[in-house]
Amino acid sequence: MGKETKNIVIVGDGVAAWALAFYLREFSVKIISGAKHNHTCSFNSTSINCLRGTERGVSSLGDLICDSMDEFENFFQTHSPKGVDLGYEYQIWNELDHDKWVRRYPEFLQVQNDSFLSQHIKRNSFYVPNTAYFINPQELRKWLLDHSHAQVQSDFITEISLNKNEYTLNGLNGDYQADMVVLACGFQTRFLTPNTDESFAYYLDHCKPVVGDYLELSHARDHFPKWQESFNFAVGKYHFIYRHAENKIHIGSTSLNLESRELADKDLLRKIYHDVSAQLNFELPIFESFSAHCGVRHKGHKRLPFWGKIDDHKLFSVCGLYKNGFSFSFLAAKELAREISEL
Ligand SMILES: Cc1cc2nc3c(=O)[nH]c(=O)nc-3n(C[C@H](O)[C@H](O)[C@H](O)COP(=O)(O)OP(=O)(O)OC[C@H]3O[C@@H](n4cnc5c(N)ncnc54)[C@H](O)[C@@H]3O)c2cc1C
Numbered sequence: 001m002g003k004e005t006k007n008i009v010i011v012g013d014g015v016a017a018w019a020l021a022f023y024l025r026e027f028s029v030k031i032i033s034g035a036k037h038n039h040t041c042s043f044n045s046t047s048i049n050c051l052r053g054t055e056r057g058v059s060s061l062g063d064l065i066c067d068s069m070d071e072f073e074n075f076f077q078t079h080s081p082k083g084v085d086l087g088y089e090y091q092i093w094n095e096l097d098h099d100k101w102v103r104r105y106p107e108f109l110q111v112q113n114d115s116f117l118s119q120h121i122k123r124n125s126f127y128v129p130n131t132a133y134f135i136n137p138q139e140l141r142k143w144l145l146d147h148s149h150a151q152v153q154s155d156f157i158t159e160i161s162l163n164k165n166e167y168t169l170n171g172l173n174g175d176y177q178a179d180m181v182v183l184a185c186g187f188q189t190r191f192l193t194p195n196t197d198e199s200f201a202y203y204l205d206h207c208k209p210v211v212g213d214y215l216e217l218s219h220a221r222d223h224f225p226k227w228q229e230s231f232n233f234a235v236g237k238y239h240f241i242y243r244h245a246e247n248k249i250h251i252g253s254t255s256l257n258l259e260s261r262e263l264a265d266k267d268l269l270r271k272i273y274h275d276v277s278a279q280l281n282f283e284l285p286i287f288e289s290f291s292a293h294c295g296v297r298h299k300g301h302k303r304l305p306f307w308g309k310i311d312d313h314k315l316f317s318v319c320g321l322y323k324n325g326f327s328f329s330f331l332a333a334k335e336l337a338r339e340i341s342e343l
Contacts, residue, residue, distance in 0.1 A: 005027075006027050006179055006180060006340070006343075007177065007178050007179040007180070008024065008027055008028075008029045008030070008178065008179065008180045008181075008182070008340065009029070009030045009031075009032060009167070009169060009176055009178035009180070009181050009182070010029055010030070010031045010032070010150075010181075010182045010184055011032045011034070011157050011169070011181065011182070011183050011184065011185055011192070012031075012032075012033075012034065012183065012184035012185045012186065013031060013032075013033035013034065013035040013040055013042075013141075013152070014040050014041060014042035014043075014184060014186060014325070015042040015137065015140070015141075015321075015325050015326055015329045016184035016186075016318045016319070016321060016325065016328075016329045016332060016333075017031055017182075017184040018042075018140070018141050018144040018145060018329075019144060019329040019330050019332070019333035020182060020184065020318065020329075020332070020333040020336055020337065021144060021145060021148040021149075021150035022144040022145075022147055022148045022333065023333035023334055023336070023337035024148070024333075024337045024340065024341070025147060025148045025149055026149075026341070027149065027340075027341070028149045028150075028151070029148070029149065029150050029151075030150070030151050030152075030153055030176065030178075031145075031150050031151070031152045031153070032153050032154075032155050032157055032169065032171065032176065033152050033153065033154050033155070034155070034156045034157070034185070034188075035154070036154050037154075037155075037156035037172070038156065038188070039186075039260075039262055039295070039296055040186075041186050041187075041295040041296055041297055041298070041325065042137050042141075042295075042325065042326075043137055043138070043295075044212075044293050044294060044295030044296075045137065045212075045295050045325070045326075046212075046214055046239065046241060046250045046252060046253055047134070047135040047136075047137055047326050048089065048132050048133065048134055048135065048232060048241070048326070049069060049072055049132065049133040049135065049324075049326050049327045050089045050130050050131070050132040050133070050232075051065070051066065051069050051130060051131075052089070052091065052130060053091075053104045053105055053128070053130070054066060060304070061302075061303055061304055064304070064305065064328070064331070065324055065327070065328075067331055068324065068327040068328045068330060068331040068332075069327050071327070071330040071331040071334055072133070072326070072327040072330045072331075075330050076133065079147075081140060081143045081144070081147075082139045082140065082142065082143040083135060083136040083137070083138070083139030083140030083141075083142070083143055084133050084134070084135055084136075084140060085133070085134040085135075085136070085230045085243065085244060085245040085246075086131070086132075086133060086134075086229075086230070087132055087133075087134055087229050087230030087231050087232070087244065088129045088130065088131065088132055088229075088230075088231050088232070089129070089130045089131075089132035089231070089232040089234055090117060090127050090128070090129055090130075090231065090232065090233055090234065091105065091127060091128045091130065091234045092111065092117075092121055092125055092126070092127045092233055092234060092235050092279075093125060093126055093127075093235075093236070094123050094124070094125040094126070095125075097236070098126065101126070101128075105128040107128070108126045108127065108128050109126065109127055109128065109129075110124075110125075110126060110127075111123075111124065111125045111126065111127050112124055114127070118281075119281060119282075120233070120280060120281050120282060121233065121235070121279065121280065121281055122278070122279055122280060122281045123279070132230070132232055133326075134230040134232075134241070134243050134244075134245070134246075135326050136243070136245060136246050153176075154173075155171035155172060155173045155174065155176075156171060156172045157169050157170065157171050157192060158170050158171065158172065159192075160181060160192060160315070162195075162311070162313055162315070165179070165313070166178070166179065167179070167180075167181050167314075167315065169181065179314060180314040180315075180316070180340060180343065181314070181315050181316070182316040182317065182318065182336065182340075183310075183315070183316070183317040183318075183319070184317070184318050184319070185317075185319065186296070186297075186298045186319060186321075187207070187209040187260060187296055187297075187298040187319075189204060189298070189317055189319045190204045190205075190207070193310060193317070195311065196310040196311050196315065196317075197310060197311060197312070200306070200310040200317070202301075203300070203301045203306055203320070204319075206301035206302075207298055207299060207300055207301055207319070207320050208257055208258050208298075208299045209258065209259060209260035209296050209297070209298065209299070210255055210256060210257050210258070210259070210296070210297045210298075210299045210322070211254065211255075211256045211259040211260060211261055211294055211295070211296055211297075212252065212253040212254055212255060212256075212294060212295050212296075212297060213252060213253055213254045213256075213264045213265050213268060213269050213272075213292065213293070213294040214250050214251060214252025214253035214254075214264075214269070214292075214293055214294070215249075215250065215251040215252060215269050215272075215273060215287075215290035215291070215292060215293075216248060216249070216250055216290060216291050216292075216293055217248060217249040217250075217285060217289060217290045217291075218247065218248055219247060220242060220243075220247050220248055220249045221247055223285050224242070224282075227242055227244065228244065229244050230242060230243050230244040230245065233279075233280070235276060235279040235280075236275070236279070238251065238252060238253075238272050238275060238276050239251070239252065239253070240276050240280065249290075251269075251272060251273060251276050251290070252269070252272060254268060254269075254272070254294075255297075255323075257299070259296075260296045261294065261296070262294065262296075263294070264292035264293055264294040265292075265294070266292050269290075269292050270287055273287050273290070297321075297322050297323060297325075298319055298320050298321060298322060299320065299322045300319070300320025300321070300322055301320070303322060304320065305318075305319070305320045305321050305322065305324070305328045305332065306318070306319055306320045307319075307332035307335060307336055308336075308339075309339070314343060316336060316339075316340070318332045318333075318336060
């Protein structure tokens with residue numbers, strides 16, 4: 001059993017909450033899951049961890065991306081969790097974009113010299129392989145929560161108040177008491193935080209919802225029986241992702257600033273399907289065999305994520321994880337768990 005001495009509530013049921021519950025595994029925590037009531041980006045994501053040439057010492061965002069990836073890899077190597085499949089992301093470009101990509105990847109290879117890539121990519125082009133972790137959110141969630149002391153309660157919180165060192169969370173199904181609360185609510189965080197400190201309010205006011213649409217095909221090996229491991233062809237702006245363990249293909253995704261919606265834009269996805277198809281040397285299953293999905297990312301102010309305390313008592317948040325939620329969450333969880341366990 002986890003320690004009973006702290007009554008910790010995490011609001012949210014995405015990767016930020018799952019990772020934190022795991023890093024707080026010596027404590028009993030309650031996760032209040034709004035997943036049945038509203039959108040969870042972590043279940044509507046193409047969920048890959050890959051450094052993509054990011055290096056330390058260039059920007060504070062780049063440093064955080066590298067530190068988070070280190071923490072994720074450390075977690076992966078130490079615990080061998082379920083729901084993480086290792087493979088490669090191939091960044092691929094042609095002559096037209098050569099100058100742009102060479103700045104990021106001064107050392108590159110030729111597609112025509114690689115038998116797997118030249119079979120699958122149409123034009124004579126250049127590429128760089130990067131190690132990538134293909135994450136199955138449902139499986140990773142199960143593993144993280146099975147290895148924590150988290151109790152999951154389905155509810156949607158409408159208000160949080162503090163009275164005599166105790167928080168009361170009002171939900172649609174009931175009220176909850178807590179000594180400490182962590183909001184891991186993605187782009188909805190803004191609406192649960194009326195009395196937080198000024199700098200956090202400023203941060204939230206400058207965050208944006210950013211929609212991402214993508215296509216999904218199940219039973220991928222019915223079409224491509226020879227593929228043996230996960231890979232991602234990052235061709236131009238879009239990705240063709242084969243997820244071996246899940247036996248799925250993803251194509252996408254869009255990045256539409258200031259949009260938050262739960263229905264995918266099928267017209268846009270049809271165009272992306274044709275754009276990606278034009279770069280591939282094999283025939284894709286027909287558009288109609290794919291299902292359309294979308295998720296709403298929370299883009300932090302200056303693209304920076306946030307985690308830390310947000311009032312002068314024991315209210316915390318982790319949000320603004322944008323396109324790196326599956327690695328940022330692990331560094332955030334490590335640092336928040338340390339702070340919380342010292343209180
Ligand atoms: C198309 C797409 C592709 C992506 N690809 C990648 C990728 O390759 N790699 C990567 O790292 N990231 C990727 N991302 C981003 C990543 O998915 C997100 O950063 C991550 O899922 C955010 O996790 P989160 O836990 O912060 O938020 P969420 O997963 O959105 O979770 C928030 C939770 O809070 C709950 N909630 C909100 N308000 C309340 C309330 N009032 N009461 C109770 N519960 C509440 C919601 O129901 C939800 O369960 C992608 C995103 C999209 C859309």
